[in-house]
Amino acid sequence: MSFGDPNNPYGPPQQQPQQPAPGYGYPQQTPPQQPGYGYPAAPPLGQQGYGQPGYGGYQGGPFSMPGNVKAARVMLFVIAGFQVIGAILFALSAVAIHAAKNDEELQNNVDFQQLADYSAGALWAFTAIVLGWGIFAIVLGAKFGSGGSGLRITTLVFAIITAVLGIYPFIVIGLVHTTLAVLIAVFVGKSDGAAWFNRSKYPAGHQ
Template sequence: MSFGDPNNPYGPPQGQQPSGYPPQGQPGYGYPQSAPQQPGYGYPQAPPVQQSPYGGYPGGPMVMPGGVKAARVMLFVIAGLQVLGAILVAVSALAVSAAKNDESLKDDVQFQQFADYSAGALWGLTIVILAWGVLAIWLGVKCGNGGNGVRVTTLVFGIITAILGIYPFIIIGLVHTVLAVLIAVFVGKADGDAWFNRPKY
C-alpha cells in the first residue's frame, strides 16, 4: 500500500501536514471548536435585519409621529386665532380713529390725547399679532422637514404663547394657553425629538 494513493483508506487524510506541525484548517486536540454555522435544536433563530430607510443609519422614524402632527395642527389653529385677533384689534383702532373725528368729542382734549395714543398702540398691536400668526404658520410648515432648530423655536414659541395667554390676555388667551402648552409637550417628547433630529438626505 502506498500513502500516495488518494483512494487508500489507510493512508493519511488529504491535506495533512508532515508530522510535527499542527494541522491547518482544523482545530487540534484541546483547541476550542468553532460555533456551528447553522443553529441546531435549542438555538434561537435571530430575526432578520431590517433595512433602514436612511441609508444604513438606524433611528429616525419614517413617518411624522402623532404628537408632532397634532402640534402642527395646533400651530395652524393658533395662526387662525391670531388673524381673527388682528382683525378685531384693527377694527378697534378704526373705531378709535373714527371717534377721534367725532365733532362732539373734538373739544375734549383728554379724549383726543387718549385717541392718538390708543390708535397708534392698537395698530402696533395688530402688526405684532399678525407677525406672531405668521411665525406660527412658518413653524407649522417647517415641522414636516425642519431640524432641531425648528423644534427649539417651536418649544420657545409654545412657552411664550402660554405665558402671554396667562398674562395679560387671560380671558381671551385661555385657548392660546392650552394649545401652546400642548404644542410644547408634543414637540418636547422623545418621539418629537427623534423626528426633528432624524437624518435628512
C-alpha cells in the first residue's frame, strides 16, 4: 500500500488551492445586475419626458402646449369676441339707416336716400368682413392643439394684419386689437412657439 498513489482511497487527502479572502489585495467583484423579466430598463433621468420617444406619445417636441402659446390662443378668442361685438354694432347701424330711409320726411330727399343706400350697403359689407375675421380667429385658436408650421405662419400673418388695421384706419377702436395682435405675434414667434408647432404629430414608432 502506497500513500503516494493518487488513486489510493486510504492515502492522505489532496489539498485544495486556497482562494484569497476578499479585502486582501483582491477587490471583491459583484456580478452585473440583470434587468428584470418583462420590465425594460428605464432611461437616465435627464432623458425622460421632453422630446424622447415613448414617453408621452410624441417625438421631437414638448408634450404640452407652452404657456406663451396658450396665452396667444386665448388672445385669439378675445379678438374674436371683439369682432362679434363690432359686427353687431355695424349691423345695428345698417338697420337704423334703413329705418331712417322709410321716414316720411326723408323719403323725398334724393341725396339722403342715395347716401342711405350707400351707407347701409357699406355697413352690411363691414358686418360680414368683421364677423368673418372673428370666425377666422376662432378657427386659428381651435387648431393650436394639432396645427403645424403652416398654422403658425398663418397666425403670424393674421396678427400682423390685425395690428396694422388697428393702427389705421381704426386707431380709436383698434388699439386693443393692435396690442393683442402684437402679443400674439411675439408669443407664437418665440422659440417655444416654434418648438410646439414644429413638433412631430405622430406617436413614437408610427410610420
